[in-house]
Amino acid sequence: MQNSLREFMLVGDATADIPQIADGRFGFADGGKTRTLRRTWLDTFDWRLFLAGLTLELRAGRGTAELILTGRDGELIAAERTGAQSAPRASEWQPRWPCTADGLPLGPLREHLAPVIGVRALLPVARATSVLTQHRAVNADDKTIAVLTMDQMAVTYPERATVPPRLSVGALRGYQAQSARLADALALAPGLTTALRAPFESVLAAAGRKPGDYTGKIDVQLTQAMPAALAVATVLGGLFDTVEANRAGAIRDIDTEFLHDLRVAVRRTRSVLKTVGEVLPAGLTSHYRPEFKWLGDLTTPTRDLDVYLLGYRSMAARLVAATDDELRPFHDHLQRQRASARRELTRGLRSARFARLASQWREALAQVATAPARRPATGKLAARQIARAHKRVISDGGAITPGSPPECLHELRKRCKELRYLLEIFASLHDPAEQWQAVNELKSLQDCLGEFQDNEVQQAELRRFAAQMMADRSAPAATLLAMGEIAATLAVRQQRARNEFSGRFAEFASPRGLARIGALTAAAR
Amino acid sequence: MKILATFNIKGGVGKTATAVNIGYLAARDGYRVLLWDLDPQAAATYLFRVRPRVKGGGKALIAGKRLVDDAIKATDFENLDLMPADFTYRHLDLHLDSERDSTRALRGLLAPLRREYDLVVLDCPPSISLLSENVLHAADVLLVPLIPTTLSVRTLDQLTEFVAGFDGRRPQILAFFSMIDRRKRLHLQIAQELPSRRDDIAATAIPAMSAIERMSVQRAPVTASAPRSAAARRYRELWDETRARCGLSPPPAPPGGR
Numbered sequence: 001m002q003n004s005l006r007e008f009m010l011v012g013d014a015t016a017d018i019p020q021i022a023d024g025r026f027g028f029a030d031g032g033k034t035r036t037l038r039r040t041w042l043d044t045f046d047w048r049l050f051l052a053g054l055t056l057e058l059r060a061g062r063g064t065a066e067l068i069l070t071g072r073d074g075e076l077i078a079a080e081r082t083g084a085q086s087a088p089r090a091s092e093w094q095p096r097w098p099c100t101a102d103g104l105p106l107g108p109l110r111e112h113l114a115p116v117i118g119v120r121a122l123l124p125v126a127r128a129t130s131v132l133t134q135h136r137a138v139n140a141d142d143k144t145i146a147v148l149t150m151d152q153m154a155v156t157y158p159e160r161a162t163v164p165p166r167l168s169v170g171a172l173r174g175y176q177a178q179s180a181r182l183a184d185a186l187a188l189a190p191g192l193t194t195a196l197r198a199p200f201e202s203v204l205a206a207a208g209r210k211p212g213d214y215t216g217k218i219d220v221q222l223t224q225a226m227p228a229a230l231a232v233a234t235v236l237g238g239l240f241d242t243v244e245a246n247r248a249g250a251i252r253d254i255d256t257e258f259l260h261d262l263r264v265a266v267r268r269t270r271s272v273l274k275t276v277g278e279v280l281p282a283g284l285t286s287h288y289r290p291e292f293k294w295l296g297d298l299t300t301p302t303r304d305l306d307v308y309l310l311g312y313r314s315m316a317a318r319l320v321a322a323t324d325d326e327l328r329p330f331h332d333h334l335q336r337q338r339a340s341a342r343r344e345l346t347r348g349l350r351s352a353r354f355a356r357l358a359s360q361w362r363e364a365l366a367q368v369a370t371a372p373a374r375r376p377a378t379g380k381l382a383a384r385q386i387a388r389a390h391k392r393v394i395s396d397g398g399a400i401t402p403g404s405p406p407e408c409l410h411e412l413r414k415r416c417k418e419l420r421y422l423l424e425i426f427a428s429l430h431d432p433a434e435q436w437q438a439v440n441e442l443k444s445l446q447d448c449l450g451e452f453q454d455n456e457v458q459q460a461e462l463r464r465f466a467a468q469m470m471a472d473r474s475a476p477a478a479t480l481l482a483m484g485e486i487a488a489t490l491a492v493r494q495q496r497a498r499n500e501f502s503g504r505f506a507e508f509a510s511p512r513g514l515a516r517i518g519a520l521t522a523a524a525r
Numbered sequence: 526m527k528i529l530a531t532f533n534i535k536g537g538v539g540k541t542a543t544a545v546n547i548g549y550l551a552a553r554d555g556y557r558v559l560l561w562d563l564d565p566q567a568a569a570t571y572l573f574r575v576r577p578r579v580k581g582g583g584k585a586l587i588a589g590k591r592l593v594d595d596a597i598k599a600t601d602f603e604n605l606d607l608m609p610a611d612f613t614y615r616h617l618d619l620h621l622d623s624e625r626d627s628t629r630a631l632r633g634l635l636a637p638l639r640r641e642y643d644l645v646v647l648d649c650p651p652s653i654s655l656l657s658e659n660v661l662h663a664a665d666v667l668l669v670p671l672i673p674t675t676l677s678v679r680t681l682d683q684l685t686e687f688v689a690g691f692d693g694r695r696p697q698i699l700a701f702f703s704m705i706d707r708r709k710r711l712h713l714q715i716a717q718e719l720p721s722r723r724d725d726i727a728a729t730a731i732p733a734m735s736a737i738e739r740m741s742v743q744r745a746p747v748t749a750s751a752p753r754s755a756a757a758r759r760y761r762e763l764w765d766e767t768r769a770r771c772g773l774s775p776p777p778a779p780p781g782g783r
Binding site for chain 2: 172175
């Protein structure tokens with residue numbers, strides 16, 4: 001049994017002939033075995049596997065294919081044989097990308113992947129063809145002591161590129177010392193250098209991509225002294241990058257998170273325009289706010305249905321009186337509704353209105369960036385707006401009593417979102433520990449308000465769905481009863497959130513919390 | 526992990542040829558196989574081109590001063606590892622005798638390997654000894670090569686009787702005719718008649734063939750060096766029959782499935 005001991009890369013015009021590299025210092029069995037592998041590396045759009053230190057690769061050779069999950073040091077975690085595309089067998093699982101965890105075959109591989117990728121789909125992030133030539137290093141008895149493999153790889157996706165050949169020394173059990181000696185000798189051979197990157201990383205680098213290059217989070221670096229208009233335009237540019245990065249995935253419906261990330265970026269854009277848009281040139285904010293409202297509204301119906309469908313399994317599992325089967329027509333109804341909502345969504349995302357918005361918005365932001373610097377400075381603006389938004393949350397929240405109508409909590413939730421987005425877009429100006437703590441405390445209050453409102457909205461929608469299904473005659477009585485049971489559960493959860501509100505708010509408005517925001521906004525005073 | 530031993534108190538009956546070919550075929554089928562060459566003559570070790578030496582010798586192994594794990598060598602075949610022979614194995618009886626449970630020490634030594642291997646093949650030296658008794662207690666299956674003679678069949682009966690006297694677990698015995706000389710009428714007659722009369726004798730028989738003898742020149746199992754030869758076909762049949770009759774579970778899934 002063999003494991004990889006050391007890996008080298010060939011640099012310059014070094015020869016790929018193994019016996020020649022070893023320069024006669026070791027014996028090699030006659031003739032090298034050559035085989036070709038088609039390799040596909042997979043990850044989610046937001047690189048969840050890479051961020052978790054995992055690499056997933058589909059290796060397809062002649063008549064065989066295997067999906068292999070390895071850890072940070074290349075150690076095997078799980079593998080699954082799959083149907084070879086050249087000779088598929090009916091009983092074997094056929095890889096089809098994109099693929100969510102539910103689409104993977106049951107087994108250890110799926111068990112490892114499911115918690116990491118969550119609802120996201122696996123997509124090919126790179127493809128390459130490897131021509132592997134193997135030579136056996138042998139001792140005087142012609143016994144193999146190490147296996148040397150030359151991997152000549154051509155990258156075919158995301159761009160065509162070549163990577164320097166890699167030479168790996170595989171140690172055989174019981175012959176580690178001999179193979180280590182061989183590897184040491186190779187390390188001194190001209191034209192060879194120790195490979196510092198995994199093959200996957202080399203392939204991506206050759207194709208001009210960096211793992212982890214997408215994040216749904218706001219990722220901009222601002223400075224205190226930067227003109228505020230430039231800072232805001234930079235943030236808005238970054239948010240529109242996220243919109244555009246997710247547009248194709250949302251149209252193709254690869255997984256629900258493309259639309260989610262797109263929608264959050266739009267919501268953040270609208271919030272930025274509302275809270276700090278005043279620093280942008282006159283008329284820009286008022287012109288684009290309705291456009292982004294249109295884009296946000298376009299995403300709402302599909303996202304609401306996604307939330308229902310994503311939570312459907314746990315919703316069905318909580319049923320006490322009704323059964324899963326009785327709820328099934330509701331699921332089918334949700335799917336029909338979603339299909340129709342998605343048609344509307346994709347029409348909008350492909351529309352001339354969207355294309356116009358994209359090009360004009362980019363142009364407008366570019367003009368802001370090149371305009372002469374104007375006051376205020378970013379630090380001042382951030383401190384002032386955060387302090388203002390925080391004050392509003394404290395005063396609106398403090399006015400809520402047990403008798404306040406639900407609308408007051410809904411309004412407070414909006415104010416909290418504005419504060420949260422301000423904290424996030426100006427995060428690079430703050431001490432990371434203080435910033436993290438402030439966001440965390442706010443998040444706890446937001447979770448409570450979100451639970452309250454989401455449950456209310458879902459109850460209202462459930463009633464609307466029930467009415468639609470009655471009108472379509474697609475709802476048996478048992479289904480409506482099951483939906484009634486779900487509505488009751490939602491009402492209980494909403495009430496629980498309502499009961500928790502005063503405690504969560506008191507924690508947020510505590511002297512410690514106030515002091516933290518005070519420190520972040522000291523520049524405004 | 527199943528333990529299969531090629532066993533006969535007589536020498537030169539084809540134990541080593543059987544062990545290396547069965548081990549190779551099992552590995553090819555996807556079983557993770559360890560072949561332990563217990564014979565100080567080290568024929569199996571020689572066939573796999575491995576040096577017949579274990580650091581500390583048999584004494585350190587039996588006393589637990591050196592782990593079996595440390596002495597294992599990879600062969601040139603995927604899934605097939607070898608525990609080499611060592612000339613000090615000639616004294617294994619003495620070392621086993623000093624152990625507390627002297628007849629079951631070998632099984633204890635193999636126990637830590639059960640996650641790593643699906644099949645262990647023991648290639649035993651010809652003798653009746655404490656080591657033989659250890660092999661009989663360790664094995665799940667005894668594969669007994671028999672030269673088709675009346676006396677050979679008698680030794681099978683003796684072995685069966687001896688094993689039947691064990692308390693608790695007993696290995697399954699599967700004999701097969703080996704080294705059949707087609708020119709000898711008695712060989713042909715016994716090899717033809719007995720398998721239908723006795724259910725502990727396999728239907729597959731391995732004739733005496735020069736290809737099998739040439740293994741020592743090729744230094745590889747005939748099933749690897751000449752997979753389409755008549756000899757290789759016979760060993761394939763023997764392995765298939767052994768697997769079916771001894772209820773060995775199918776080869777495990779690839780690495781991740783384990």
